Amino acid sequence: MADHTGDPQHAQDTWVDEAMARLSTEQKAALLYGADPWQVRSPGSLHLHDLVMTDGPNGARGVTFHTGVSRCFPCETALAATWDPDLVAEVAAAIGAEARSKGAAVLLAPAVNLHRNPLAGRNFECFSEDPELSAQMAAAYIAGVQSQGVACCVKHLVCNDQESGRHTASSEIGDAALRELYLTPFEVAARAGAWSIMAAYNKLNGEYVTEYPWLLTTVLRDEWAWDGVVVSDWYATQSTAKALTAGLDLEMPGPSQLRGDKLLKALETGELSSEDIDRSARRVLRLLHRTQHRPMTAPPADPAALIREAGARGIVLLKNDGVLPLAVAPGALIAVIGSGADAGQPQGGGSCQVNPPYVSGPLSAIRARLAPDATVEFARGWADQTRPRPLTAQDIKIEYRLRGAPDSEVLATEYAVSLSMSWFNSVLPGYEPGDLAVRVTACIIPAENGVHQLTLAAIGHGRLTVDGQVLLDQRSAGGRDVIFDLGRITQRADIALEAGRPAELVIDYEPWSESGLLRLQAGLIPPAPDPAAAVRLAAAADLAIVVAEHPHGVETEGVDRPHLGFDPAQNDLISRVCAANPRTVVVVNTGSPAAMPWADLAAAIVQLWYPGQELGESLADVLTGAVNPSGKLPVTFPARAEDAPSWPYYPGTEEEVRYGEGLAMGYRGHTVPPAFPFGFGLSYASFRLGEASAAAMADGYQVTVPVTNVSGRDGREVVQLYARLADDRPFLELKAFATVHVPAGRTVPAVLAVPASRLRTWSGTGWRYLSGPVEARIGTSSADLPIAVLLGA
Template structure:
């Protein structure tokens, strides 16, 4: 029995049913051919599974920008293997990751979920991610194919991009992961040159499946498929979610009426069955290997290691880091006590533990750590951080099921817990006991869409229906509206809080997403900043953890600026004035302005560092681990300096007028100097670049650790055509290598420059440009230490 024989056993209706979600996250089982359900789940930093709830926790790795900042493909493969093990634990066959879109503009709101501004680095890190996950029998769907590099009007925007830029920049990472053997690709919401991607025959059928020979399946982004014949003929294989949508009976009718050839449906089914065979959801013979996944990996230890290796030391004047002989630390900032470990949106998971910087530093035990809030930049209140109960109620108020929550956030999207009788479900409640430690007016809020009542000790304090505004259908769970109310509480006197969310009868997909949020009384930012200054002045070292917020970096919207939110810049300036030994830890997924940069001796970028944030930070600050990250994107001084900024469409179109000049390529062409160049990052030791030898297109470099402690270096190789062509970048990354060395040790590393590095896209296809090139080797795109000549 083979796949072709199985296809022959299926009637048209059954084949079409296999191509649309049975629900939010799965394709239907076909027991008659031995096919199990195929389950998909969001990533990329963890595996959520079918229940988006703290009731089913997940490992939370650092953000994709952090993964790319390691420049370490083997470490990324190991992270992929961990995610595959998590997927298998949760019954997931397909991980909806990684994101291969580029950091075209620093205003991109989903910047943190992408790897880099550079297509080569994105492709290499993305390929390692894919290889790691799939080596354990779990599929990936690199996304969002293609040119989905910003969020504004993402469902409708038409991206205008030339063929040369499309091929050399935006398609390049996808081509790389297809060569790495990706089993899936996700089609984006946006249009490219007038055709929405789920219907884009030229890019999906002709290029992806034809020219590149991709034999996997193409799945729509959720709700991206909005037509029947055009999507089927355009190369889409699976329309998600289901069971409603543009396919089903409509596609079956289109085939029966001759508007779509049945051979198209057969190819779609063939690709789904091939996927099922690869992930172990289908066995053609008793001898077929079952995809059992990889051996268990210590997720906590790996999350800590990846975080530390991703941390990027931007500045370290006077060798302030690593800390030595420090007895007291003033740890300042709202993100010091409540770490921002991940970006918002579909990348969000619920880990079973989060180690804040405050917890991580205090756990060392040999340093006195005093915390001061300083200022709270968050626009919205944070979910009440106490253990809660979620009750599922029938129309008479009877309890159908009860589930524990780590905090006051209820989220079930796609399906409810298996013990809930959806036919009888009439309401969902969150019940929480709050023990205030401060007397006064406490602010609370409900975040969600629909009808809500809130009771405090049996007294109703809110009874309201909250409506959604805007045109993004995903906003109900990505950025739902907030309703606030104030309750006066007494320190030490517990209160019982109940949020009830009545629901209409559930039909189709389950959707429960709401939270009870809280903020204790605050003396105000002026008093908080003054308190932070006093703490800093009395400590050996001051550490300010500055962060973006969910209102700044998340899915569904782009950024409106690069300044740190709230009064954090003022806080940092005041603290460093009080204590010159100040370290600023930047807890952000993408660039922020740093007007205080020249006054602060040490700046450490931790990205969104995952669940082990605090432990990894303590490791790096005190020298137990080296911050070996390097910037995967160029960091501007000020927002207007960035040569590519535009993310807002005009008349429904977003023109990529910069062509191939994105990232450092654009900075160099514009002659502008950023705060920190692509590839920049300091460590805790020093390196000499000793020699370079070129043989054909193979480059060998010797580097020496000239410092006093072991270290890690990212050796970067840039290729620059000696015959300048204004249509080509001055140089481009063509290779990199991670090396480790003991003090005084010399390490030799070799890279082979890929043929594509010497090629450009022309009307006739890929063409190698002959002539001499300079291969430049160094520590960043602007810090090139050695060079040699190679012939194209």
């Protein structure tokens, strides 16, 4: 085909026209569904790479779940807590480069659903409860990823804001809330040039999103003038002709269930026209061209350093009674306590998970930073006894044989990084799952003496032995409810193990032939730690650091959290440590809000989020003051789950989720003072905001606020502008923000752009743009807005 030069858009359109002219109807139809779980075949005559997709958004896993490693970046909530689009774009460029290194052209990210309720299991994958903050983060993320020639697939369109009933429920929502809140990040993403968007599982006001022409065509194509590809969430396609004519371009995953020959049959019967197929085929060809003919910018040179910086910049200091930054006297004893203090969780669970090359743990990082001046001692104090972490072990080998022939030739051998394994559709290419037997062998070396619990969960039939002794024999047919919540089928067995002594573990696994996603997971729960020993250590120490986190699998795709709090025993440990040592720092490593009944007892509280593989280094940077904390909450932290405005309507039923709070979602609707408000975050520096000035611009307003650092420490401040868009609204709404670095003793202007498009309300038939004076208030959180300014006065 001709190599067109000149205008890139003209060259792209010309290439697509020529490609369409060369393809048969069958070839065009084959572009509209996956050939396998992760890719769409490119017609051989076009001499292009296939269109390979990979999960995100906190990394790029590639097309395999349990083999190979990928860098683990901060979760989206952690990125949003930086309130810095430039930094997010830089991180996203590194993720885009990682996707390229995996051979992928489409990254299934970012997720821009809103944190409507703090218990939603997948909140950590999304940016914020606020559409403005989410939209700006999304635009920056898209720019970064697509600078590497990798398409973003923005997900999950729309109102897929919880895991309960996500496959079946209809999100029942009014026009104003839908337009002003939940669609806003998608609109900004579309106008920012995202190359693809993912249609969600759920229904919207009674219509499945994947076959809703009003959403996929009228809004997305006609109103927003978007020209990308609409991809179904995996198995979300509901029909053949109806979905395609509604605007669903691509059915995933493959092999196809509702397209393939069914498309050609619908064409024969007149349910579809050739124009229907051509329209979507053109869009997929455009995506192929964009991902293979786009000039790429240079990715960040040191991704690990960037992960560390972004993780530290997203940390939010919630409380500080002067104990931070750490000032350690020679010979001091520092107690590090908690189930997550030695390793820590770098990420949440579900399809976003990657296998990082390493994880920097809090304990090792704090020791390295404070030694040799201080002695750092560790006591776990509490460990969850119900949800095991997947075992990591030495030399995990996976061998594939024909079922019923245990001594037959090994068909293939793989090596895994943990005993958490997943296979999508195909266990081994060329064989049916029911024909195969899988043997997993590993050497486990326990760190503690005593009675441990080994656990096993298998979709299919799994048998686990240790040193030749059969301990577990488990069968399960799987199903939608257990794919991401293996706790429902996990079996356990006690075993006495000796610290440092190797034990040989073998799992013989026969996959269940009827499941599209197969999973096998083994875990090891060590003996329950002694909380009294941890309290004694804290009492003897000059300072205590407690790392609190949810058990593995609590924050994950597939299930929502059962409650806002930590395990009662973990809360009790934290309270006892705080009582034993008034200089206690509590580090909260969660991806969304957690109740903190011990907050008044703690000297300092640090919200870590899930910051990726450099977890410990990022935390140590902030605790020691190497990085001055500047993160701000992208979500409200309610004192109780019942205080969330969505609580009366959450989670709904399997058939219906009613968005009864309307526009009063998140901080807009809190009638009870929260534990920590949206936009809040402390610093080791002190700032003073001066008088704001507003000037009319061609497309809105520009507001300038002088920010003075009145302390002796350099730092960053996030200046936030909230506006009241109508007299009958009892709340202010975030409409602009700016993050400024201010050296000690200096004044730096914060410049906030407020485009007219942000000052609009949905009237029922269309947008109403405000022309008169708009009341705005400026400050450093949604609850601290001392400066008033009129826009358009």
